[in-house]
Amino acid sequence: MHSDQSYTGSLQTFRHGVHPESYKERSSASPIERMPFVEEYTMHLNQHLGAPSKPIVREGQRVRRGELIAEAGGFVSVALHAPVDGTVVAIDLFSHPNGQMQPAIKIRIDPYSTQRMEVPLPEIPVEQMDYQAFINGVQQAGIVGMGGAAFPAHVKFAIPEGKVCRYLMLNGCECEPFLTCDHRIMVEYADALIDGTRILQHFVQAEKIFIGIEANKPDAIAILREAAGSSGLPIEVAPLQVKYPQGAEKMMITAILGEEVPSGKLPLDVGTMVSNVGTIVAVADYFRRSKPLIERVLTVTGTAVQRAANLLVPIGTPMRQVVEYCGGITVPSPRILLGGPMMGMVQKNLDVPVVKGTSGILILTDKEVQSFDTYSCIRCGRCLDACPLFLNPAKMGLLAKNGLWDELEENNVLDCFECASCSFVCPSGIPLVQSFRVGKSMIREKKARENK
Amino acid sequence: MPESSRTIISTAPFLHDQATTPRIMWEVVLSMMPLLLAGFYFFGLSAVLVTAVCVLACMGTEWLFQGGAKLRDGSALITGMLLAFTLPPGFPLWMAFVGGVVAIGMGKAIWGGLGQNIFNPALVGRAFLQAAFPGAITTWELPDGQYLTGRGGNFSLPFLKADVVDAISGATPLAKMKFSHELTNWSDLLVGNTSGCIGETSTALILLAGLYLAYRGLINWRIPIGIFIAVATLSALVYGSAPDRYPPPHFMLMAGGLMLGAVYMATDLVTSPLTSNGIWIYSCGIGALVVLIRLWGGLPEGVMYAILLMNAATPLINRYTRRRVYGHS
Ligand code: SF4
Ligand code: SF4
Numbered sequence: 105m106h107s108d109q110s111y112t113g114s115l116q117t118f119r120h121g122v123h124p125e126s127y128k129e130r131s132s133a134s135p136i137e138r139m140p141f142v143e144e145y146t147m148h149l150n151q152h153l154g155a156p157s158k159p160i161v162r163e164g165q166r167v168r169r170g171e172l173i174a175e176a177g178g179f180v181s182v183a184l185h186a187p188v189d190g191t192v193v194a195i196d197l198f199s200h201p202n203g204q205m206q207p208a209i210k211i212r213i214d215p216y217s218t219q220r221m222e223v224p225l226p227e228i229p230v231e232q233m234d235y236q237a238f239i240n241g242v243q244q245a246g247i248v249g250m251g252g253a254a255f256p257a258h259v260k261f262a263i264p265e266g267k268v269c270r271y272l273m274l275n276g277c278e279c280e281p282f283l284t285c286d287h288r289i290m291v292e293y294a295d296a297l298i299d300g301t302r303i304l305q306h307f308v309q310a311e312k313i314f315i316g317i318e319a320n321k322p323d324a325i326a327i328l329r330e331a332a333g334s335s336g337l338p339i340e341v342a343p344l345q346v347k348y349p350q351g352a353e354k355m356m357i358t359a360i361l362g363e364e365v366p367s368g369k370l371p372l373d374v375g376t377m378v379s380n381v382g383t384i385v386a387v388a389d390y391f392r393r394s395k396p397l398i399e400r401v402l403t404v405t406g407t408a409v410q411r412a413a414n415l416l417v418p419i420g421t422p423m424r425q426v427v428e429y430c431g432g433i434t435v436p437s438p439r440i441l442l443g444g445p446m447m448g449m450v451q452k453n454l455d456v457p458v459v460k461g462t463s464g465i466l467i468l469t470d471k472e473v474q475s476f477d478t479y480s481c482i483r484c485g486r487c488l489d490a491c492p493l494f495l496n497p498a499k500m501g502l503l504a505k506n507g508l509w510d511e512l513e514e515n516n517v518l519d520c521f522e523c524a525s526c527s528f529v530c531p532s533g534i535p536l537v538q539s540f541r542v543g544k545s546m547i548r549e550k551k552a553r554e555n556k
Numbered sequence: 557m558p559e560s561s562r563t564i565i566s567t568a569p570f571l572h573d574q575a576t577t578p579r580i581m582w583e584v585v586l587s588m589m590p591l592l593l594a595g596f597y598f599f600g601l602s603a604v605l606v607t608a609v610c611v612l613a614c615m616g617t618e619w620l621f622q623g624g625a626k627l628r629d630g631s632a633l634i635t636g637m638l639l640a641f642t643l644p645p646g647f648p649l650w651m652a653f654v655g656g657v658v659a660i661g662m663g664k665a666i667w668g669g670l671g672q673n674i675f676n677p678a679l680v681g682r683a684f685l686q687a688a689f690p691g692a693i694t695t696w697e698l699p700d701g702q703y704l705t706g707r708g709g710n711f712s713l714p715f716l717k718a719d720v721v722d723a724i725s726g727a728t729p730l731a732k733m734k735f736s737h738e739l740t741n742w743s744d745l746l747v748g749n750t751s752g753c754i755g756e757t758s759t760a761l762i763l764l765a766g767l768y769l770a771y772r773g774l775i776n777w778r779i780p781i782g783i784f785i786a787v788a789t790l791s792a793l794v795y796g797s798a799p800d801r802y803p804p805p806h807f808m809l810m811a812g813g814l815m816l817g818a819v820y821m822a823t824d825l826v827t828s829p830l831t832s833n834g835i836w837i838y839s840c841g842i843g844a845l846v847v848l849i850r851l852w853g854g855l856p857e858g859v860m861y862a863i864l865l866m867n868a869a870t871p872l873i874n875r876y877t878r879r880r881v882y883g884h885s
Contacts, residue, residue: 124571281571354882367883445570473570479577479629480671484825485776486575493882498830516881524569531577538567 115319117345118355120492122525124281124348124446126320131405131412132284136292138416139429141213145187145420146198147173148208151459152248153255154180159209165192166214170221170396173209176243182256183246184209187398187418189217201423201442201449201456208457211420221395230303230391238307245390246397246460250382251275251286251351252443254461257383263308263372270375272310273360274301274384276317276324277344277351280444283464285401286381288414290317290324293385294331298339300388305337308377313339315381316356320346348446349523353378355492367519397460402426406467408435417458423465424454439473441466446524479532487526487536493519497526497536504539509550512543520544580774581630587765587774588637588820594761595754598699599645602710603754609649610681611636613656621665631670635659638678638820641755642813642860643685646697646709651689655681675867676824679860686860696728696751728752729811730856733803745810756816759809766819775823778832779839783818784809786843794851802851814846817859827867834870834877841866 150156157174167173167186174184190213200206230238242258249255263269274297278286290297301313315332317325325343332339344350344359354365357376365371371378382401389395398419405412410431417426427433440451443463451465487497495516503512517540526536595603614636615627626632639659643652659681667673686693695709729740729750744750748758756762770777791808808814822828822842829838842862849858 122573124573358882364883366885367881369883439570441568441570445568447568448570449568450566468570477576477578480669482577482580482631482671482825483830484580485830486573488830488879494879495881496830496879516884519881519883528569528571529573529575531573531575531580533572533576537569541567 115343115345116359117347118358118492121347122490122528127282128284131403131414132287134413136288136401136414136416142421142425143213145211146208146457147184147420148200148206148459149174150206152182157184159195161192163192169219180256180259183244185246185396185398186211187420189214189219199456201459225394231306235307247386248460249380251380252461252463267372268375269308269377270311272313273378274315274381275378276315276381279348279351280446282405282466283403283444285403285414287321287324289382289401291327294327296385296388297381298331298335300384303387303391314360315341316344316360318346318350319343402462403464404430408433408438408469409467410434419460420457422457427454433467435469437470439468481532486529490525490529501534501536501539504543509546513547517543578629584634587768590761591755594748594758602645606643606647606652607640609652610640610656613653614660617657617660622669635677639681642682642753644696645754648692648712649710655685658684671826675864676821676827679864682860698751699749734856756813759815762815762819776835778835779823780818782836782839783843786840787846790847812857813859817863822863829870829873831877831879834873837873838866
């Protein structure tokens with residue numbers, strides 16, 4: 105079980121995991137800057153997991169900053185709002201960061217607008233709402249998990265029949281190298297974070313609230329401890345050992361509670377609700393300042409960008425302009441990654457907009473994104489010692505390589521959450537997690553076919 | 557480079573740990589250099605000659621079966637050196653060559669290459685030589701400080717046995733123990749100033765190399781420790797029951813190939829179990845078998861067979877020491 109530990113003493117953590125270099129120093133001390141407005145914004149209808157949003161505006165229509173432009177397309181879906189005062193100039197297919205052409209609403213900014221947001225507060229204060237109205241509010245605010253997966257937040261906040269939420273956990277681990285946006289959010293938006301926590305706590309009534317933070321962010325730990333102390337809420341700031349993937353939901357739960365989330369189950373099955381710190385700030389923004397999710401904090405960093413920064417960027421801003429704001433790229437053939445280097449995705453070019461799930465834009469040199477030789481598995485066991493789920497990546501890698509999908513499934517590949525720790529340590533450079541991604545989709549495909 | 561494909565990374569992770577397989581292998585080779593030097597110091601040029609021939613045979617065979625690219629992982633070089641370290645310094649060079657070919661060919665290539673083999677390749681080569689040339693492989697010589705002359709047996713030719721018989725032989729500490737109950741001085745065992753195989757005599761140097769490898773995470777420290785514990789406990793029990801008939805534990809630990817086997821042979825990554833529990837079973841098993849064979853078997857030395865037997869048991873151990881996966885009961 106957890107205990108009240110100071111972060112100088114022994115730190116809570118999970119077993120196994122890896123220690124990649126953090127590379128956070130470049131941006132961890134840079135205060136969040138507001139990115140200036142640009143001419144055009146591309147609002148993808150599909151920037152969360154689940155059904156895409158449904159547009160409710162026409163081409164040529166004028167929209168106000170914060171105005172609803174697309175409504176949720178189902179329960180697992182969220183609303184979308186205009187990030188600026190302007191005019192809808194197109195509803196068409198545009199490049200999405202996921203590499204595909206996808207429907208989006210393009211808005212040209214009104215150059216004469218002050219961009220003041222004048223959306224009235226909800227009629228009834230959030231404390232007087234019932235649970236359902238709160239959940240609806242979160243969905244209407246367009247809030248998704250800001251940690252990167254962009255899963256609609258209201259779905260996570262809803263507690264299914266028969267489940268209880270004993271613990272509320274705020275995830276401020278930020279274990280991915282390079283990224284510092286959550287760190288800055290905790291330091292600079294501590295009050296909003298506590299306020300958002302108060303709102304969520306009002307509904308979930310958890311016995312205890314934990315804020316899990318890796319111990320390499322002592323300023324965030326100190327500030328939140330102080331803010332939590334005067335909040336009157338049952339908050340415990342839990343400094344966690346610096347280790348990847350400490351920020352994975354299951355790993356944080358195990359670190360703090362000493363309990364495992366059973367295979368195939370959700371955190372709520374062990375009485376826990378986990379939410380990223382940025383998501384909680386978005387909750388406060390909406391219910392206290394009636395500002396829907398129209399901008400987010402992201403980290404622009406890497407060795408091939410002029411200046412590393414943490415920026416508050418309107419959703420829909422072209423990434424090229426975000427990078428240019430940071431002084432541009434300094435090498436001829438950069439490698440661009442979205443998200444962190446352990447779980448992020450390669451981006452071919454910068455002609456895509458920022459979406460709600462964009463936690464970082466990483467510009468690295470060709471050399472840094474190492475290419476290396478692959479050798480035979482020498483059965484060194486390093487991958488086994490790295491896997492936080494105690495899987496056997498060496499064996500799974502062999503099975504995946506030979507297309508033995510059934511045996512791969514028996515070896516619990518579906519539990520693998522693709523943290524990439526195994527590939528990170530493999531001295532033979534075997535593309536382990538890469539082959540598990542393929543294996544998982546093959547197994548899922550097969551299951552889908554069988555269920556028909 | 558047809559065999560080792562260069563990965564162009566297009567999916568995460570984009571960071572990688574420092575250790576690579578060639579680096580691991582070369583570091584192991586580096587750690588063996590002091591042992592080779594000690595071999596030279598005690599047994600002269602012969603030690604170097606036998607080692608060179610074994611390495612040549614192993615690398616040549618690897619090249620033949622797998623192509624040149626595979627040589628870069630350094631594993632054939634290690635096999636060659638380890639095989640040589642388990643041979644007497646006066647061993648005929650042509651036999652050493654055959655041993656090298658067999659080590660790679662039967663120890664590794666027929667299984668499908670590095671990572672697929674069940675038995676430690678160097679020991680496969682050693683076992684073959686022991687079966688094929690039982691005379692030559694038990695012909696020992698004392699350290700004599702003659703650095704530049706090759707030993708008599710080295711240059712014998714196939715099918716002409718005369719030279720081998722000519723060699724001045726000096727029984728190993730284990731043989732002296734077994735056949736005439738004569739205990740070798742512990743300081744000689746520590747330094748390595750005894751007759752024996754090229755790389756096995758210096759307990760102190762091997763231990764130092766082992767400490768280095770364990771510190772660098774290149775061997776699993778549980779393997780030598782498990783072996784030491786098993787050998788020490790069992791032989792202490794036996795010695796305690798009849799001190800006049802059996803050797804004391806420190807002798808069991810320092811004599812013969814135990815140190816070399818525990819640090820370099822049993823720790824072979826490919827042929828030892830993957831999980832910690834499995835490794836304890838494996839290493840204690842080796843220790844127990846060594847004591848059994850040495851004290852009650854027909855041979856003075858049992859390290860090679862003990863390791864090979866536990867190599868054979870490794871797939872089974874792996875099966876029964878599966879770890880509990882996170883979130884499963
Ligand atoms: S880390 Fe790589 S080489 Fe080592 S056991 Fe795992 S897959 Fe094999
Ligand atoms: S097997 Fe999956 S969960 Fe385990 S280390 Fe590899 S990617 Fe992570």
